[in-house]
Amino acid sequence: MIRSWIKSGAARVMSRTGLDRLAGSLSGARAVPLVINYHRIVEDFANSAKTSIPAMLVSRSMLEKHLDWLGRRFRFISLDELGARLEGKDGREDPVAAITFDDGYRDFYEHALPVLKRKGVPAAVFVVTDLVGTRRVQVHDRLYLLLARRFSPGGGAPGPFEVTRLLLETLPQGEIEKVIESLEVEVPIPEDSYRPFYSLTWEMLDEIHRAGVTIGSHTRSHVQMTNESRERVMEEAAGSRKAIEGRLGLSVIHFAYPSGYFNTAAVDAVATAGYKFAYTTCTHYDAMRPLLTVPRVPLWENSCSDSRGMFSESILSCQINRAFDLVSGCRQHHTATKENGHARS
Ligand SMILES: [Zn+2]
Numbered sequence: 001m002i003r004s005w006i007k008s009g010a011a012r013v014m015s016r017t018g019l020d021r022l023a024g025s026l027s028g029a030r031a032v033p034l035v036i037n038y039h040r041i042v043e044d045f046a047n048s049a050k051t052s053i054p055a056m057l058v059s060r061s062m063l064e065k066h067l068d069w070l071g072r073r074f075r076f077i078s079l080d081e082l083g084a085r086l087e088g089k090d091g092r093e094d095p096v097a098a099i100t101f102d103d104g105y106r107d108f109y110e111h112a113l114p115v116l117k118r119k120g121v122p123a124a125v126f127v128v129t130d131l132v133g134t135r136r137v138q139v140h141d142r143l144y145l146l147l148a149r150r151f152s153p154g155g156g157a158p159g160p161f162e163v164t165r166l167l168l169e170t171l172p173q174g175e176i177e178k179v180i181e182s183l184e185v186e187v188p189i190p191e192d193s194y195r196p197f198y199s200l201t202w203e204m205l206d207e208i209h210r211a212g213v214t215i216g217s218h219t220r221s222h223v224q225m226t227n228e229s230r231e232r233v234m235e236e237a238a239g240s241r242k243a244i245e246g247r248l249g250l251s252v253i254h255f256a257y258p259s260g261y262f263n264t265a266a267v268d269a270v271a272t273a274g275y276k277f278a279y280t281t282c283t284h285y286d287a288m289r290p291l292l293t294v295p296r297v298p299l300w301e302n303s304c305s306d307s308r309g310m311f312s313e314s315i316l317s318c319q320i321n322r323a324f325d326l327v328s329g330c331r332q333h334h335t336a337t338k339e340n341g342h343a344r345s
């Protein structure tokens with residue numbers, strides 16, 4: 001509560017005085033166009049947050065508030081237009097923003113697409129191709145759901161989100177599957193509980209694409225690329241591109257690293273697989289291949305809420321300027337090699 005009050009107060013002062021932009025440049029943000037990153041879009045945040053990682057959710061009404069605020073300050077562009085801007089080919093300098101949605105949840109079709117169409121906002125969806133059109137659920141969602149049922153946090157013990165994050169950060173997906181299997185024996189989850197996490201179908205993706213939304217790749221099975229073998233990373237990057245191109249008959253040039261995790265091997269694989277642009281969630285980048293490490297700003301329901309839980313324009317302004325990165329920046333090491341640059345170095 002105190003933290004949230006300080007955040008609201010600091011955000012108000014920073015955005016009024018322009019300090020948010022200064023703090024953003026001190027925290028190392030590169031001068032690249034704004035790219036926003038959402039995950040699931042739901043009707044009722046509080047209800048969905050009972051079973052889902054809260055930071056992956058935004059309600060349709062909050063999404064509209066974000067888009068309205070951004071639309072008054074930026075011209076929305078597609079990822080292809082963003083690519084042209086990044087390559088210095090569009091010859092313009094006006095403030096632009098691109099909107100992206102990761103993981104390819106079915107709720108994009110149900111809740112986000114109608115809003116985007118109505119407002120005329122271009123967007124991109126990054127899909128996990130092995131899950132498209134199946135009832136299989138993302139590893140992070142299954143793990144979180146099981147841990148939330150298995151453990152009731154208290155007494156300073158880490159909660160289901162902290163444990164989920166720790167496991168995803170450290171273990172290869174094969175090991176996480178084993179943890180999930182043993183948890184499933186302990187706490188059986190009815191099939192219906194997994195329904196909100198289903199992915200889009202190929203038919204929906206075809207319709208979404210025809211509505212003007214860019215379809216990008218987010219690997220075959222949402223592996224954290226920094227935890228897997230070189231072969232697996234290569235197969236995840238190349239296989240997902242091939243699947244989308246084969247099923248939808250389009251050219252896929254945009255890729256998003258699952259959870260924003262990348263290292264030199266991941267960037268190599270993405271380059272070899274033929275992508276032209278790849279997106280992270282932090283401001284670190286590969287100095288040799290900056291177009292394959294384009295930063296995005298992740299937003300969710302409460303990322304721009306004040307201490308009373310109300311939408312705060314000044315906090316959104318701080319978020320897009322990455323003003324909070326100074327105190328809560330990226331935890332990844334990106335296997336620091338000479339190739340890996342930082343925005344300020
Ligand atoms: Zn993801």
Ligand SMILES: [Zn+2]
Nearest residue numbers: 282284330332
């Ligand atoms: Zn980073």
